[in-house]
Amino acid sequence: MLLVCRFAVPAPQAPAFAARARRALELLGAAPGCRGGEAGRAVDDPERWVLTVRFDSVDAYRRALSPFPVREHVVPLLSEALADEPSAYETLLTGVDGLVVERESLLTEDRTGTLGDGAPRRAHLGGG
Known part of the structure; x- marks a missing residue:
């Protein structure tokens, strides 16, 4: 957050x-x-x-x-x-040392509840 x-x-x-x-x-x-x-x-x-x-x-x-x-x-x-x-x-993307950690939103479409567990997913910045 x-x-x-x-x-x-x-x-x-x-x-x-x-x-x-x-x-x-x-x-x-x-x-x-x-x-x-x-x-x-x-x-x-x-x-x-x-x-x-x-x-x-x-x-x-x-x-x-x-x-x-x-x-x-x-x-x-x-x-x-x-x-x-x-x-x-809510923090959805965090970039450190060329890596991005992506988190699932805690908000539902109507902004009232929880979606998923908020577990991080890693993605790489840049091409390749």
Whole structure:
């Protein structure tokens, strides 16, 4: 599962935002099932930031949000994200070292249930 939250942060607030994002990454990164995350600023618009965090599953993401320190520090930060697009995505393709791991969608056609077991399938990038 991939969490992608975009933020509009005025320049004077950037240091405070960066500190909050660091704390969010520390707390979420310590959760079982968290694969890591990043926070960054847009090259073309330094007042736009993004926070991305990867989790093993939707359940791992939900469990990561439940401890009190996360509810105290991370949830308020996430609530400030731009709300014009979704923030939680299922990971369907992962590319590493020229190999792509493909996962079956967890969503049914009507987006309500589970399709398959989500087991990875490997495919090779590039020709040949």
